[in-house]
Amino acid sequence: MAGDALSDLLKTVRLTGATFFDIEAQDPWAIRSPAPSSILPRILPGADHLISYHVLTEGRCFARIVGQAAIPMEAGEVVVFTHSDPHIMSSNPDMRAEPPTADVLEIAAASQQPFALNYVKDGSLSARLVCGYLACHALPFNPLLEALPPVIKAGDAKGDGGWLGQFIRLAVSELAEKRAGSETVLTKLSELMFVDVLRRYVESLPPRQTGWLAGLRDPHLSKALALIHDRPAHNWTVEALAKESALSRTVLAERFSKIVGMPPMHYLAKWRMQIASELLSAGNSNVASIAADIGYESEAAFSRAFKKMIGVPPSAWRLGVRAASGPGIDEAAGTESQPAG
Structure with missing residues (x-):
């Protein structure tokens, strides 16, 4: 559940x-x-x-x-x-x-x-x-x-x-x-x-409000968000999320993007990186295990995706480094639209 x-x-x-x-x-x-x-x-x-x-x-x-x-x-x-x-x-x-x-x-x-x-x-x-x-x-x-x-x-x-x-x-x-x-x-x-x-x-919030919190109030979107948060390593697709959320693929994709502000797979990719950044900061897990924990099949694939989205490799994040000239997360994350494999 x-x-x-x-x-x-x-x-x-x-x-x-x-x-x-x-x-x-x-x-x-x-x-x-x-x-x-x-x-x-x-x-x-x-x-x-x-x-x-x-x-x-x-x-x-x-x-x-x-x-x-x-x-x-x-x-x-x-x-x-x-x-x-x-x-x-x-x-x-x-x-x-x-x-x-x-x-x-x-x-x-x-x-x-x-x-x-x-x-x-x-x-x-x-x-x-x-x-x-x-x-x-x-x-x-x-x-x-x-x-x-x-x-x-x-x-x-x-x-x-x-x-x-x-x-x-x-x-x-x-x-x-x-x-x-x-x-x-x-x-x-x-x-x-x-x-x-x-x-x-x-x-x-008014009925037509958009944003992440408005998504929590929508019974279907709140279900999709909870699924992503609860099982970030799962090989989610829009179809699978839609089925679990009792919506069609098209309706979920459109409603999620309109209210939450980004496509479901984009949100999944960003949420995975949030979890990864916390695990890296804690320093208790190696990069390979973190990659597996958030749904990446290899350390290399995770490292590439992390650097592409965050602007620095996982090792640099762990050391507390933020690349001032790196891409902003919203700009970089826009290309990460499918679950990593």
């Missing part, structure tokens, strides 16, 4: 979370995000993509990407900056701020508990936030990141007792009691919270 394409992707791109800041603030206040390059090495060394989130547990505030319109927030809501673009959380939509200094980030990263930032002077608390980060691998192929908007805001409907409300209650409890293991608990909670935000976003 095929698995869950979203879960498979999140495991393959090594989504991991870290909670750094517990912020209490008094109006007026404003906080700007640190640069991703200063956060990523502390969360997941070697990862190339940072996601920022801010959960408002008390009060009201505004969230905005620098240079864009502000988004109002109320207690119980979370905002996720999916590409960690420079952004500001503030009490007023027009306020400016500077990012935390390097020494603050060093102290926060070394802390065994979420790092407290107190912006309350002599008045009462007007906002409290739990702010954290998620890291993952965007290269060579992460269709989820390509499908997400820069900002997602989510919140439970009043009184429905949804997961976000439970996350906030648990997070506040962990922050208050400061028990052993709080950092780990909050890290796992943040990962679960992100998955729930993704689910809500998928459910909110």
Whole structure:
């Protein structure tokens, strides 16, 4: 039975979370995000993509990407900056701020508990936030990141007792009691919270939306995607995927290309290379076994396909080399339209 394409992707791109800041603030206040390059090495060394989130547990505030319109927030809501673009959380939509200094980030990263930032002077608390980060691998192929908007805001409907409300209650409890293991608990909670935000976003997509996430909502395409993710080494053809997905070959090919944005075999080839890149980075398998694991009959065939698509040979990827002058993955992958043999 095929698995869950979203879960498979999140495991393959090594989504991991870290909670750094517990912020209490008094109006007026404003906080700007640190640069991703200063956060990523502390969360997941070697990862190339940072996601920022801010959960408002008390009060009201505004969230905005620098240079864009502000988004109002109320207690119980979370905002996720999916590409960690420079952004500001503030009490007023027009306020400016500077990012935390390097020494603050060093102290926060070394802390065994979420790092407290107190912006309350002599008045009462007007906002409290739990702010954290998620890291993952965007290269060579992460269709989820390509499908997400820069900002997602989510919140439970009043009184429905949804997961976000439970996350906030648990997070506040962990922050208050400061028990052993709080950092780990909050890290796992943040990962679960992100998955729930993704689910809500998928459910909110308009009927004619296209993209990878829209493909997950289509019962036939979600089946085809799950099959590819679950059995990447299988000698898939469009006919075989169509049969398993209860569609004709023509309808599957057309619908997959229109909604997901590429032909099924193109997607299969790119997904195989994503798995291969993770296995190469882990360093526990030789190239020949990786080739077999993702459906290539020989190490040479795999190496040729990998270099053609990624721009460097497998050995160079393993050493962490990215060829700056090599072909972009979307351009190179366009020629890999059939399962490798």
